[in-house]
Each structure stands twice: as C-alpha cells, then as structure tokens.
Amino acid sequence: MPVAGLSIAFSQPLTGVSVVFATIEYQDNAETPSIIQLTAHSGGTTVGTATARGVCLGDTYPMGTLTFSSTAQPFDEVDIVVPYTPVGTTVFLADNITAQTASTAAGTVPDGAINLHWSPSCRASAPPPERPR
Numbered sequence: 001m002p003v004a005g006l007s008i009a010f011s012q013p014l015t016g017v018s019v020v021f022a023t024i025e026y027q028d029n030a031e032t033p034s035i036i037q038l039t040a041h042s043g044g045t046t047v048g049t050a051t052a053r054g055v056c057l058g059d060t061y062p063m064g065t066l067t068f069s070s071t072a073q074p075f076d077e078v079d080i081v082v083p084y085t086p087v088g089t090t091v092f093l094a095d096n097i098t099a100q101t102a103s104t105a106a107g108t109v110p111d112g113a114i115n116l117h118w119s120p121s122c123r124a125s126a127p128p129p130e131r132p133r
Contacts, residue, residue: 005081006094013042013074016100018067023054023082024091025062033062034088040068040075047075061093074102 023034033054040047047070054062066080082090 005079007077007079008097009077010099013076013102014040014099015071015074015102016067016069017078018065018096018098019080019094020063020065020096021052021054021080022061022063022093023089024093025089034082034085034090036064036066036080036082036092038066038068039079039081040070041077041079042073042075047073069100 017038017040019038021036023036025034033056035051035053037049037051039049048068050066050068052064052066054064056062068078080092080094082088082092084090
C-alpha cells in the first residue's frame with residue numbers, strides 16, 4: 001500500500017518546481033514541524049529530492065515553500081509526501097505550484113503551457129507503521 005501523498009505528472013519536461021505547503025499539525029503538538037519531501041522523476045528514473053520544514057507563523061499550521069531544481073536532467077513527475085515519524089503528521093496541504101519548463105527562461109510560464117495530472121497517492125515504497133493508540 002502506498003504512503004499517502006501527491007503525485008503530479010507534467011506534460012512537458014521541467015527544470016524546476018516549487019510548492020507552497022502547510023503540514024496539518026498543531027503547534028503545541030509539534031515542537032519541530034514535520035518534514036515534507038519532494039521526489040522528482042523522469043519516466044521511471046529518480047532525478048533527485050528536496051525536503052523542507054514549515055514554520056509556525058502566529059496561530060497557523062506550519063507553512064513553507066518546497067523547491068526543487070535540476071538543470072542537469074529535466075523531470076516530468078513529482079511525488080510529494082510527509083514521511084512517517086512516530087510524532088508528527090503525514091497530512092499536508094499544497095498550493096501555488098510553480099513550474100519551470102526546460103524550454104523557457106526563468107520567469108512565468110505562459111497560461112496553458114503545462115498540463116498537470118495529479119493523483120492523491122504516490123509511488124512511495126512502503127506503508128507507514130501503525131501509530132500507537
């Protein structure tokens with residue numbers, strides 16, 4: 001069974017992607033916010049990974065921006081997960097996905113230039129262990 005996450009397939013090769021996120025955990029339960037991880041793929045080959053932790057700003061969930069860049073090898077799919085830890089969450093929100101295509105200079109990609117397809121689960125290799133009750 002796959003780890004809960006988000007898989008996004010893009011219609012064009014990318015050299016960069018960023019995602020604004022929030023991990024769903026309360027400040028008093030999360031002394032250190034959970035790590036969120038992005039793994040980029042080209043076909044079935046892993047291109048690389050990036051991780052980030054959110055920051056609690058006021059009375060909100062921990063929030064931040066997860067960014068991955070690869071100029072050596074473009075990628076066309078990303079998986080985003082919050083890896084299991086005994087204390088923390090595996091649930092997150094994602095917003096404002098920004099993609100940098102391999103064929104454009106830094107800046108804004110024209111509307112309609114990229115199609116994305118997402119799936120609420122991803123190819124993570126192992127299910128999380130049972131949480132103590």
